[in-house]
Amino acid sequence: RKAKGAGLGFLFYGPEMNALIAETLILENRLRQALERDEFVLYYQPKTNGASGRVTGLEALIRWNDPEGGVVQPGVFIPILEETGMILEVGAWAIRKALADMQKWRIEGIDPPRVAVNVSAIQLQQKDFVDSVRLAIKACNGEAPSVDLEITESMLMTDLDDNILRLSEIRGLGLDIAIDDFGTGYSSLGYLSKLPVNALKIDKSFIDTMAATPESMTIVSTIISLAHSLGLKVIAEGVEKEEQAKFLRLFRCNELQGYLISQPLPPDEVVGYLRDSLASVQLQ
Ligand code: C2E
Ligand code: MG
Ligand code: MG
Ligand code: MG
Numbered sequence: 561r562k563a564k565g566a567g568l569g570f571l572f573y574g575p576e577m578n579a580l581i582a583e584t585l586i587l588e589n590r591l592r593q594a595l596e597r598d599e600f601v602l603y604y605q606p607k608t609n610g611a612s613g614r615v616t617g618l619e620a621l622i623r624w625n626d627p628e629g630g631v632v633q634p635g636v637f638i639p640i641l642e643e644t645g646m647i648l649e650v651g652a653w654a655i656r657k658a659l660a661d662m663q664k665w666r667i668e669g670i671d672p673p674r675v676a677v678n679v680s681a682i683q684l685q686q687k688d689f690v691d692s693v694r695l696a697i698k699a700c701n702g703e704a705p706s707v708d709l710e711i712t713e714s715m716l717m718t719d720l721d722d723n724i725l726r727l728s729e730i731r732g733l734g735l736d737i738a739i740d741d742f743g744t745g746y747s748s749l750g751y752l753s754k755l756p757v758n759a760l761k762i763d764k765s766f767i768d769t770m771a772a773t774p775e776s777m778t779i780v781s782t783i784i785s786l787a788h789s790l791g792l793k794v795i796a797e798g799v800e801k802e803e804q805a806k807f808l809r810l811f812r813c814n815e816l817q818g819y820l821i822s823q824p825l826p827p828d829e830v831v832g833y834l835r836d837s838l839a840s841v842q843l844q
Contacts, residue, residue: 591640604618604825620675642682651692709735717745763798795816
């Protein structure tokens with residue numbers, strides 16, 4: 561047993577560490593089973609137009625319906641899917657699933673808005689990523705793609721040239737691209753203008769503090785102006801309070817998303833939600 565001070569912390573196999581490794585291995589196996597047994601589900605969180613309140617899109621957020629432990633949030637298992645490479649399979653599944661859910665809603669009588677699927681940087685780094693997206697779309701009767709992608713800012717800047725190429729190919733397939741959690745990464749302004757993207761999603765941390773912290777308020781309004789001057793749309797994520805929404809509308813933020821508008825909905829509640837929101841917009 562090595563001492564921690566030896567600079568080889570990763571060789572420190574105490575009982576806690578063994579337990580942690582064992583737990584991770586068990587979870588890894590159960591995630592593999594989850595994919596085989598079709599236990600992953602997509603929940604859908606609406607995005608609304610800042611000015612009209614109309615639903616403009618849905619974001620697909622993965623959940624694991626663990627028969628033993630109930631609904632598991634992605635923060636728990638996405639890192640493991642990424643470490644094991646399973647994210648490639650699950651990511652492709654998510655695109656197919658979103659398209660299939662939309663098809664189901666159409667059969668139930670409602671024309672759904674576009675659905676944005678979250679994509680891990682590891683997926684984008686694969687040479688065959690564009691092909692895998694093309695395949696997923698083709699598998700869905702080759703219908704016009706009504707899916708978009710969200711990619712977090714933090715990893716977009718590594719392998720920038722490759723990313724630019726792949727993202728523009730993806731856009732060529734008819735998908736829109738949003739940079740997720742914007743403001744937390746390291747995009748330089750010069751690169752930002754070169755990235756073939758359609759929208760910036762302001763990270764929730766700035767929305768959380770904007771009403772109480774002048775610096776956050778400034779960051780939010782600056783991101784919105786920056787996006788608009790680059791010809792990009794802006795979406796605010798994690799809007800929880802009417803006060804935040806009021807400021808965001810004042811700054812002309814294009815779209816709002818957050819618990820104030822709606823929590824992520826299980827797939828079988830989406831049609832009802834869309835019907836109600838259509839009815840209430842028509843009443844106004
Ligand atoms: P994200 O894409 O930034 O998604 C926003 C997260 O904030 C979601 O958490 C959502 O449920 C939560 N959220 C939305 N509005 C509010 C709000 O008003 N208040 C609070 N407190 N939270 C709010 P979730 O569903 O746990 O997802 C966490 C992250 O996991 C996502 O962050 C995304 O990066 C990742 N993720 C989710 N689904 C997928 C997927 O299919 N593939 C990949 N690669 N990543 C995914
Ligand atoms: Mg997202
Ligand atoms: Mg986000
Ligand atoms: Mg986020």
